[in-house]
Structure formats: C-alpha cells, structure tokens
Amino acid sequence: MPVSSRVKQVWAIGGGKGGVGKSLVASSFAVSLSRQGNRVVAVDLDLGGANLHTSLGIELPKQTLSDFFAGRIESLDQCVVSSGIPNLGIISGAQDSVGITNVGRKEKVQFFQKLRELDADYLVFDLGAGTSFNTLDFFIFADVGITTMLPEPTSIENAYRFMKSVYYRRLWLSSRLSRARPLIEAAMDPKNSAGIKTPADLYKEVNLLHPETGMALKEEIEKFQPKLVVNQVRTQTDVDIGFSVKSVCKKYFGIDLDYVGYLDYDSAVWQAVRRKRPLMLEFPNSRVVSSIDRITSYLLKRYGHIRNPLL
Numbered sequence: 558m559p560v561s562s563r564v565k566q567v568w569a570i571g572g573g574k575g576g577v578g579k580s581l582v583a584s585s586f587a588v589s590l591s592r593q594g595n596r597v598v599a600v601d602l603d604l605g606g607a608n609l610h611t612s613l614g615i616e617l618p619k620q621t622l623s624d625f626f627a628g629r630i631e632s633l634d635q636c637v638v639s640s641g642i643p644n645l646g647i648i649s650g651a652q653d654s655v656g657i658t659n660v661g662r663k664e665k666v667q668f669f670q671k672l673r674e675l676d677a678d679y680l681v682f683d684l685g686a687g688t689s690f691n692t693l694d695f696f697i698f699a700d701v702g703i704t705t706m707l708p709e710p711t712s713i714e715n716a717y718r719f720m721k722s723v724y725y726r727r728l729w730l731s732s733r734l735s736r737a738r739p740l741i742e743a744a745m746d747p748k749n750s751a752g753i754k755t756p757a758d759l760y761k762e763v764n765l766l767h768p769e770t771g772m773a774l775k776e777e778i779e780k781f782q783p784k785l786v787v788n789q790v791r792t793q794t795d796v797d798i799g800f801s802v803k804s805v806c807k808k809y810f811g812i813d814l815d816y817v818g819y820l821d822y823d824s825a826v827w828q829a830v831r832r833k834r835p836l837m838l839e840f841p842n843s844r845v846v847s848s849i850d851r852i853t854s855y856l857l858k859r860y861g862h863i864r865n866p867l868l
Contacts, residue, residue, distance in 0.1 A: 564673045566861065567680045569699035571723075573715030575686035577705050578788040579603075581826060581836065583683035584612035585846070586703075588837040589853040591644035595678040598637055600648045602695050603685035607650030613640045614834045621649040633671050642835065646677070662694065662730070669698045688722040697727050700863050701856060703784045703817070706802075708795035713802065720783055724756075724810055727781060733773040737763045756810050781812050786852065787819040795819070815859075818852040820845045 587599040601609035706716035764771030799816040825840035
C-alpha cells in the first residue's frame, strides 16, 4: 500500500443476502463520517446492481465505474460526483459487471490502490450480495469490514455463509500461507476428502505438514475480526441474535466477531427510500440515525488506527 495514500481508512459494508440494508447502512455511515468534518467518498461496488446513488438522493451520474473499466475515462477522479451533502462525494457502480468479471487479483489490487489515492479521508464501499470473489476481495481489501444482516433465518444463514467465505478467502490470499493453499481450498469444500470440517482441523493439518506455516495461520486467524450490524430489530430476541452469531463464530472459527450494534425497525427508513432522500437528512430524529452515529463513533474510536495487513 503506498505510504503517500491520501485515504486514511476504507470501510466495506457486505452481507450474504440482498435486501438486508447494505446500501442504507453504507450511505448512512458515509453521511455520519462526513458530518464529523471528514472528506468522504461513497463507492458503489455492487457491480451490476448499483443503487447507492438513490440512497443518497441523487440521479445516476453520467460517468460511473462502467466508464472507468471500459477505458472511456482515464482517472477515477472523473467518476467522483457531489452528493449535494457537504464533504460527501459518490462513485456510482457499474451498471453491468462485464468490465470487471474477469479481472484478476493483481488488477483488483491496482484498482484498489487507485481508490486509495482519491482525495478523501474515508472511503465507504457498498458491496453486492453473495460470495463472488469480487465481493469477497473488496470486503477483505478494506480496513474495516462490516457485515449487515436481518434477524431472519435466511439472512442469518447467508450472513454466516458470507463470513465463512470471507474467512477462507482471506487466508487463501495471504502470501504467508501460500504453502497451505491446497489445504485451504480443501477446507472451503464442506465435502472435502481431507476430512477438514472446522478451522481447528485446518490448523491441525497445516501444522502437521508445515509447522512454520501453521504458526502463520494462527496469527492470521487472530488478526481477523469482522464486525456485525443487525438491521430491522423489533424485539430483544432480535438484538440477542447478534450475540448468538458472535458465539458461533468464536466456537467454529476461533475468531472474535465484534457485534458493533443494531438498528431498530423504523418506518422512516422505507419512507426515505420512497422519497429518494438520505435517511440521515430526511428523518434526523429517527432512532436509526442516532444508532448510526453511535456505531460510527465506536468504530472510529476502536478501529480508527487499523490499516489492512494483507496489502
């Protein structure tokens, strides 16, 4: 990562399922950061289904990432447009994913480094749903990765699958673990012939074959601390689901998931969406707005110094 990078930190908002509020959370974090005097660029990396601009209350910009990947513009700076909110710009996502579908890891790293050179203090990524390598890699490349989920069985299952995919993909990308990649790939397949069912099994196999790599694996696992936001909470049971997910991640992956907070169900959210207005501005007294500001402050205080160790 270039030492002269202008950007202080990158936040990525992901999740395993569509409709869990990733764009709402991403746009709200971006507004919250900008209101604290930071220069922020919200980047729509939902390639093929970009709608972050709608959450921020603006029309689709004329120049998007589609133009950048197609070579119609030379610089990412040309994609940044004003959101109409002080200190907040936006880069709208590609309207089709053709331009980046087959981009290799090296090219993605270069693209990420170009993003790091933008004139901003913070970048906030709004990622697409699912577990494609593009989505996983952009989540992993960020300094602070936040998973959003609803307190519903399907969303919980998909969020768990997303974090599991991020977990193994992150290990696979680490250059320190290159000798263990065949075993990591095996672990990603729940029906693998090596009998690797849990991260503990993976560590045991790696440590048996390559003790030095086994130590590196343990260190990489300890560095991984994803964050979780539960959206549309209605009851205390919904709130407690976040703690249950945290417990499961510790038990089966050996990682310390940080349950950073939850957002209450509030009709103000869908009203803001219908009006095509940012929630933070349209309903400033909403409980969701106060929760977003509280979580933003917590993340800055707890993780404001973190830079991605993989790059």
